[in-house]
Amino acid sequence: MKRILRTLIAILISQFGFSQDYQSDFQKYCQTNDTINQLKVLTEWNSASPKDAELYTSYFNYHFMKSKQEVLALSNDKLNGEGFVLKDSLNQTAGFLGSEIYFDQKELEKGLNKIDEGIKLYPNRLDMRFGKIYALGQIPDWESFTSEIIKTIEYSSTNNNNWTWSDNEKRNGGETNFLLDIQTYQIQLYDTGNDDLLKNMREIANEVLKYYPNHIESLSNLSITYLLTGEYDKGIEPLLRAEKINPKDYIVLSNIAQGYKLKGDKEKAIAYYEKTVEYGDERAKEYAIQQIIELKQ
Known part of the structure; x- marks a missing residue:
């Protein structure tokens, strides 16, 4: 019996060590933007521990970063990123040359599918949910962004805000910190200055109030x-x-x-x-x- 127990402990320690090594290697290649070795690590990791929670977040990060593309663009309007003002022969502004960010939808979809798999297996992992919401806000896809926030609020009533974070560590703060995070997403919608998104804010505020009727910030948002x-x-x-x-x-x-x-x-x-x-x-x-x-x- 003792021999069996020692063997099981050894296996668990070995698997945990593998996970940590894969995660460390993946992060190292992320820092150097080495997508070839990133994918190599993910493939080996998937073979060794296909249900590892950190594998799903790493796959998501890989596809999200790979989907993000930067191109030079010529425009009559000022671009959001860094750029140059182009002048004509009369020294008048003729246009703008600078970088623009866009996302490859097929690559991005692979990442979103992976994080969806992770959320299904680990529904209490708030970093997975927030990571997906962040990506949807970057695209931006405000309808999906709003929908994902609403799903997360709804689930908070199921797990009573007993969330975990990366490496399955317990996330402290409970309801208070969770609602503060949701408030930042409301501010993100408001800061777009797009009145069409007021309905999105309203949907989120109403969802919060369904489960947290005394949340003054959501009453103010609704107002x-x-x-x-x-x-x-x-x-x-x-x-x-x-x-x-x-x-x-x-x-x-x-x-x-x-x-x-x-x-x-x-x-x-x-x-x-x-x-x-x-x-x-x-x-x-x-x-x-x-x-x-x-x-x-």
Whole structure:
């Protein structure tokens, strides 16, 4: 019995060592952008330990990095990357020459399929889910980006935010840190400046509130999606819900005041700016006082 136990322990240690060596070798070749040896390591790794969680993340990284292509482009509009301004004989701007990033869809699809396999086997691996969301935001594919976030929020209610990260290490922070991460994706959508994506923000906010009804940031996000489209009553309603959760949240109070101001209800706007003065920090107080003065003129 002891001999069998020693043999099993030896096998486990050996397999763990192999995984670490493959992972280390893969990362080494990533640093030198050596895709030939990256694939060689992945192929050997797959033969030795095909269900290794880190193998899936490494395959995903390999295909994602390989799919990313940079080309020189000539454009009449300023390019997002680094570039040069082209001048004509009169020293007027004639165009722009610079680099543009695009993604090879077939190669990218291979990576997404691999990470999907990994998520299916290791549904608690949040780094896999976030890695996929990151890639979808880079393409960008905002519909799939939103869909993947919603799937992750839904699963958070199943595992009670007991997530793991790379090397299957426990990820601390629970619900609080998880919702902070989701908030960064909401900000990413907002920062695009694309009003068409307000509906995506709304979908994510509603999904969060389905499982975390007291999440003030999501109530505020939901409000923004309506206030920016002129639906003021719909925008004010979630903020009033947030006020009931925390009556002293001066950011919420200020946003309610702004909502009423946009709606044209000066009396209620002034009342909420006065609440902001009562509970806000110095900057919020100064802004609220200025708004009250303007509204009373």
